[in-house]
Amino acid sequence: MKKLKILIVDDNPHFINALKYMISDFFEDRIENIDEAHDGAECLELLKKKVCDLVFMDISMPNMNGIDATREATRMFRNLIIIAVSFHSEMNYVVQMIEAGARSYLIKDEINKESLEKVLSIEYTF
Numbered sequence: 001m002k003k004l005k006i007l008i009v010d011d012n013p014h015f016i017n018a019l020k021y022m023i024s025d026f027f028e029d030r031i032e033n034i035d036e037a038h039d040g041a042e043c044l045e046l047l048k049k050k051v052c053d054l055v056f057m058d059i060s061m062p063n064m065n066g067i068d069a070t071r072e073a074t075r076m077f078r079n080l081i082i083i084a085v086s087f088h089s090e091m092n093y094v095v096q097m098i099e100a101g102a103r104s105y106l107i108k109d110e111i112n113k114e115s116l117e118k119v120l121s122i123e124y125t126f
Contacts, residue, residue: 003032004120005051009043009066010036010058010085015108019056019085026113027120040069047073052080054119057102059086059093067100074101083119085111 006023008016016036023031035050037043041064043055055073059066070082084097084105094105104119 004030004053005032006034007043007046007050007052007055008034008036009038009040009055009061009069011038011061012058013038015058019111022111022113023116023120026116030120040064040066040072043069044072044076047077047080054122055080055082056085056106057082057097059084059088059097067096070097070100070102081122 008019010016010019020034020036023034035046035052037046039061040057043057044064046052047055057066057070061069066084066086070084073080073082082102084094084102085108086093086097086105087108089107097105103122106115106119
């Protein structure tokens with residue numbers, strides 16, 4: 001099984017560190033590396049330079065929000081899997097992210113080992 005290259009996109013460094021810790025702690029054997037970006041524009045620049053398999057994308061960020069970044073990233077990289085992560089639980093946010101190309105949507109304060117297991121088990125095309 002190929003190890004995953006993950007990108008976490010969020011403007012909150014504490015959330016990035018917490019999610020990195022959870023992923024590394026629970027799934028160390030499945031992860032090659034975890035990179036980070038702090039807004040949608042930085043995400044797109046990083047994706048042009050590095051290969052990523054899975055992106056955890058926040059919605060509310062400065063410069064470029066996660067909805068626009070998801071739309072552009074999935075247009076540029078058809079096989080890229082994006083998982084929305086947000087405190088927004090309203091259906092309109094979920095719909096906007098799924099329509100933009102996200103494969104799943106996680107509410108930040110509900111992220112746990114089981115929810116991460118589900119998104120890390122999505123079929124990856126290599």
